[in-house]
Amino acid sequence: MRVVWRRLLLGLVMLVVACGSGAQEEEPQLSLVPLPASVTRLQNGFTLKAGDTVTSAEPSVAAQLIHGIEADTGLELKLGAKGRIRLDLDAPQAGTEGYELTVDADGARISAATPEGLFRGAQTFRQLARVPAIPGVRVSDRPRFAWRGAMLDVARHFRPVADVKRFVDLMAAYKLNVLHLHLTDDQGWRIAIPGWPGLTGIGAATEVGGGPGGFYTAADYREIVRYAQERFVRVVPEVDVPGHTNAALASHPELNCDGVAPEPYTGIKVGFSALCPGKAETARFLNDVLKELAALTPGHHLHIGGDEVEKLSEREYAQIVELAAQAVTANGKEVVGWQEAGATVLPAGSLVQYWQTNGGPEDVERAVAQGAKVIMSPASRVYLDMKYDDATRVGQTWAGTTEIDDAYDWDPATLIDGIGEDRIEGVEMALWTETVVTMDDLEHLTFPRLPAIAEVAWTPQSERSFDAFAARLAPMATVWDRWGVDYHRSARITWP
Ligand code: ACM
Numbered sequence: 001m002r003v004v005w006r007r008l009l010l011g012l013v014m015l016v017v018a019c020g021s022g023a024q025e026e027e028p029q030l031s032l033v034p035l036p037a038s039v040t041r042l043q044n045g046f047t048l049k050a051g052d053t054v055t056s057a058e059p060s061v062a063a064q065l066i067h068g069i070e071a072d073t074g075l076e077l078k079l080g081a082k083g084r085i086r087l088d089l090d091a092p093q094a095g096t097e098g099y100e101l102t103v104d105a106d107g108a109r110i111s112a113a114t115p116e117g118l119f120r121g122a123q124t125f126r127q128l129a130r131v132p133a134i135p136g137v138r139v140s141d142r143p144r145f146a147w148r149g150a151m152l153d154v155a156r157h158f159r160p161v162a163d164v165k166r167f168v169d170l171m172a173a174y175k176l177n178v179l180h181l182h183l184t185d186d187q188g189w190r191i192a193i194p195g196w197p198g199l200t201g202i203g204a205a206t207e208v209g210g211g212p213g214g215f216y217t218a219a220d221y222r223e224i225v226r227y228a229q230e231r232f233v234r235v236v237p238e239v240d241v242p243g244h245t246n247a248a249l250a251s252h253p254e255l256n257c258d259g260v261a262p263e264p265y266t267g268i269k270v271g272f273s274a275l276c277p278g279k280a281e282t283a284r285f286l287n288d289v290l291k292e293l294a295a296l297t298p299g300h301h302l303h304i305g306g307d308e309v310e311k312l313s314e315r316e317y318a319q320i321v322e323l324a325a326q327a328v329t330a331n332g333k334e335v336v337g338w339q340e341a342g343a344t345v346l347p348a349g350s351l352v353q354y355w356q357t358n359g360g361p362e363d364v365e366r367a368v369a370q371g372a373k374v375i376m377s378p379a380s381r382v383y384l385d386m387k388y389d390d391a392t393r394v395g396q397t398w399a400g401t402t403e404i405d406d407a408y409d410w411d412p413a414t415l416i417d418g419i420g421e422d423r424i425e426g427v428e429m430a431l432w433t434e435t436v437v438t439m440d441d442l443e444h445l446t447f448p449r450l451p452a453i454a455e456v457a458w459t460p461q462s463e464r465s466f467d468a469f470a471a472r473l474a475p476m477a478t479v480w481d482r483w484g485v486d487y488h489r490s491a492r493i494t495w496p
Contacts, residue, residue, distance in 0.1 A: 029468060029471050029472050030128065030135065030137065030472070031127060031130060031472050031473075031476060032124060032127050033127070033174065033451045033454065033455055033473055033476065034174065034175055034451070034454050034455035034458035034459045035458075035459045035463055035464070035468075035469070035472065036124060036139045036140070036141035036459075037140060037141050037142060037459070037460055037463070038139065038140040038141065039137060039138075039139050040137065040138045040139075041135065042102075042103070042104055042135075042136030042137055042138055043104075043136055044105040044136045045103050045104065045105070045133065045134045045136040045137070046084065046103065046104070046105055046107055046108075047134070048075060048077075048129055048132045048134055049075075049132070050077075051076070051078060052077050052078075052083065052084050052085065053077065053080040053081070053083030053084060053085070054077055054079055054080075054086075054087070055079075055080065055082060055085070055087070056086065056087035056088075056118070057087070058089070058115045058118055059079060060230060061087060061118045061122055062087055062122075063079060064230070064231070065077075065085075065087070065122040065126065066079060068126045069129050071482065071483065072126055072129070072130055072479045072482060073129065073130060073479075073482075074482075075129075075132065084106070084107030085107055085108045085109075085125070086107070086108070086109045086110070087109075087110045087112075087118045087122065088110070088111050088112075089112060089113065089114070089115070090111050091111035091112050092113045093113070094113045094114075094117050094142065095142050096113070096117065097114075097116055097117055097120050097142060097143050097175075097177070097232075098112065098113070098117050098120075098140075098141060098142030099111060099112040099118060099120055099121030099139075099141055100112075100138075100139065100141075101124055101137070101138070101139040102137070102138050103125075103128065103134050103135065103136055103137045103138075105136070108125055108128075110125060115232075116232040119231070119232045120141070120143075120232070121139075121141070123173055123174070124139060124141065126173070130475065130476075130478070143457070143458045144457065144458055144459060144460055144461070145412070145424065145426035145427055145457050145458070147177070147178055147351075147427070147428065147457075148176045148177050148178065148426055148427060148428075148454060148457035148458060149176060149177070149178030149179070149236070149375065149426065149427070149428030150167070150171050150176055150178070150180065150428065150429050150430075150450065151180035151181075151182055151238075151377070151428055151429065151430040151431060152164065152179065152180070152181055152182065152431055152433075153185070153430075153431060153433040154182065154183060154190050154433070155182055155185035155186075155187060155188045155190055155207075155240075155244075155247070156187050156188070156207060156432065156433040156434045156436075157207050157209075157211065157433040157436055157437055158188060158204075158207055158213050158214035159433075159439075159442075161216070161220050161223055163439055163442075164179075164224050165227050166439070167179070167446075168224075168227060168228050168233055170443075170446065170447075170450060170483075171231075171450070172231035172232070172233055174450060174454035175454060175458055176233065176454055177233055178428065179224075179228050179233050179235050180236045180238060180303060180428060180430075181235060181238065182238045182240065182432075183216075183239060184238070184239050184240050184244070184245070184247060184305075185240055185244045185246075185247065186244055186245070186246035186247060186265045186272070186273050187206055187207055187247060187265055187266055187267075188203065188204060188206055188207050188213045188215075188247050189203030189247040189248055190204060190213075190214070190215045190216055191216050191221060191293070192215060192218060193288060193292050194288070194292060195288055196251070196252060196285070196288060196289070198251030198252045199215075199247075199248060199251045200215045201251070202250055202251040202264065203247035203248055203250060203251035203264075204247075205264070206264040206265070206266050207266065208268055208434050209266060209437070211437075218292075225297065225298065229298070234298075234299040235297060235299060236297075236302070236303055236336060237296075237297055238302075238304070238305055238336075239289050239293065239302075239303070239304060239305065239324075240304075240305030240306075241275055241304055241306070241320060241321070241324050242274045242275040242277075242306075242309055242312060242316075242317060242320035243270075243271060243273055243274050243305070243307065243310070243311070244270070244273065244305060244308065245274060246262060246264070246265045246273040247264065247265070248275075248285070249261060249262055249273060249275075250262050250263065250264045252281075252285075254281045255275060255279075255282065255285060256276060257276040257279065270308045271309065271310035271311070272310065272311065273311070274309055274311040274312050274316075274320075275320055277316035277319050278316075278319070282320065282323070283323055286320075286323050286324050286327050287327050289327075290302060290304075290324065290327040290328055290331055290333075291327070291331055294328070294331035294332065294333050295331075297333070300333060300334050301333060301334050301335075301336050302328045302331075302333045302335065302336070303335075303336040303353075304321065304325060304328060304335060304336070304337050304341070305337065305338060306321050306338045306340045306341035306344075307338035307340050307355070308340070309340070314343065317340075317343070318343065318344040318345070321337065321341055322344050322345055325337075325344070325345075325346065325347050325350070334347070334349045334350060334351070335347055335350040336351045336352070336353060336375070337350070337351075337353065338352070338353050338355060339352050339353060339354050339355060339356060339367070340363055341363075342362075342363035342364055342365070342366040342367030342368075342370075342372070343363050343366060345370070346367060346371075346372050350367070350371075350372045351372060351374070351375055351425050352364060352368075352373075352374055352375070353374075353375040353377050353428065354376055354415075354416065355378065355379050355383075355430070357378045357379045357399055358398075358399065361416045361419075365418070365419070368418075368419060368423055373423055373424065374423055374424050374425060375424075376412040376424060376427045377427070377428045377429070377430050378410070378415060379398075379399035379430075380400050380402065381402065381406060381410050381453075382407060382427065382428070382429040382430060382453050382456075383399055383402070383429075383430050383431075383432065384429050384430065384431040384445045384446055384449055384450070385431055385432040385433070385434070385435065385436065386400065386401060387401050387402070388401060388402065388404070388488050389403060392444075392445075392488070393441075393444070394436060394437075394441045394444065394445060395435055395445055396432075396434065402449070403492055404449055404452050404490045404492055405466050405492050407429075407449040407452045407453055407456075408453075408455065408456065408464075408469055409466050410456065411461050412426075412427055412457075426457055427453065427456055429449070429450065429453045431445060431446060443485045443486045444486045445488075447485050447486075447487035447488065448473060448487055448488065448490060448493070449488075451473060452469065452473075455469060466492075470492065470493045470494070471494075473493060474493050474494055474495050475496055477495050
């Protein structure tokens with residue numbers, strides 16, 4: 001009884017306090033994802049109208065903002081002087097990706113230290129501009145983690161350049177900044193390498209299920225890099241060695257220990273292939289491939305894979321991974337590898353990618369003991385190819401089913417004992433495509449988990465809660481409909 005009385009009294013007190021402070025209604029949350037580090041509501045906003053002007057010293061960022069608002073709402077703004085919406089490079093304290101955004105009765109102003117910061121701020125403004133009556137607000141924002149990635153497996157099923165660009169657009173709208181392209185695997189080789197014609201002649205001509213495959217020419221790859229760069233997304237290419245190499249082995253007999261090329265492979269088993277340890281051709285191949293990728297890639301990192309090798313001894317495995325790592329550093333880049341690479345000697349500045357939630361993290365700990373930092377990609381949280389539930393029409397379940405709250409509700413800094421915030425470079429989701437055939441399949445697995453994981457990577461842990469996230473996310477479905485994104489209507493979200 002006493003508890004009931006206390007609750008009644010508390011309710012009465014809260015009612016009086018609410019009336020006493022001007023009977024403010026509880027304001028609906030702004031539909032912002034990822035939630036900025038700091039959001040303060042102001043008294044007055046303004047109403048955006050067709051023909052309103054955007055002014056910026058960075059015309060490319062302003063043009064992309066105009067294009068984005070039109071894609072989201074149909075409203076057409078224009079570029080010009082003395083606009084109601086201004087993007088200024090006048091906030092040196094904001095850091096590389098941070099920004100300040102103010103919306104008041106006079107209009108909107110985004111301030112940053114860099115064009116990248118303006119671009120991130122422009123994504124926040126796009127979300128506010130989803131409805132034309134833009135509320136007054138002051139946002140001060142910067143990311144929790146420097147690496148906020150998405151991996152796309154174009155080896156199991158190839159995706160043409162236009163599809164990769166669309167994926168980059170979806171990433172950039174949620175402030176992701178790393179596109180990790182998984183370019184090679186048992187089922188397909190997707191990048192042209194001078195001097196190794198079989199890779200594209202034979203290795204690229206297959207994919208899971210027997211489809212035609214495909215590959216990127218140097219010009220295609222450069223176009224992906226350019227498009228991503230314009231959206232402040234870095235491309236990190238992965239050539240997966242020493243395992244996951246059947247497509248390469250099938251393309252060039254000289255890469256095989258017995259000199260005989262295996263048949264191309266279109267199934268979905270893993271672990272059965274490996275480059276030949278100790279063979280001069282293996283070293284030549286690694287040098288040529290990583291030299292070409294280094295030349296094509298302006299970003300600092302090349303990913304050398306290293307996962308799921310069952311055919312080699314520990315010594316043989318380490319020998320090939322270390323050759324690959326040396327080829328990366330010889331070409332002026334830094335190494336990224338899946339967690340298994342922690343069992344080898346890693347060059348300074350390396351990153352390892354944690355994924356294996358079914359196994360122990362010992363190899364991650366070995367990498368960290370060598371000074372490496374960690375990218376968190378726990379399969380049970382951020383593998384986008386895991387089904388949401390048993391009814392999901394595509395995907396796998398080996399790491400469990402992953403609903404949107406599973407993807408959201410975890411803290412990268414408490415995932416592995418002893419590997420805290422200071423050892424973590426960031427968070428990366430991964431979309432393996434064994435079962436992903438169409439762009440609709442891809443988008444269905446990606447939305448709404450991409451925004452959820454983007455918030456894990458961007459927003460301070462202390463500001464995050466699933467219920468608040470779900471309320472901020474739901475209104476975005478109207479924009480996804482306009483974009484034509486086939487998203488999963490999770491029962492954990494109250495959709496409009
Ligand atoms: C992986 O999922 N094999 C990295």
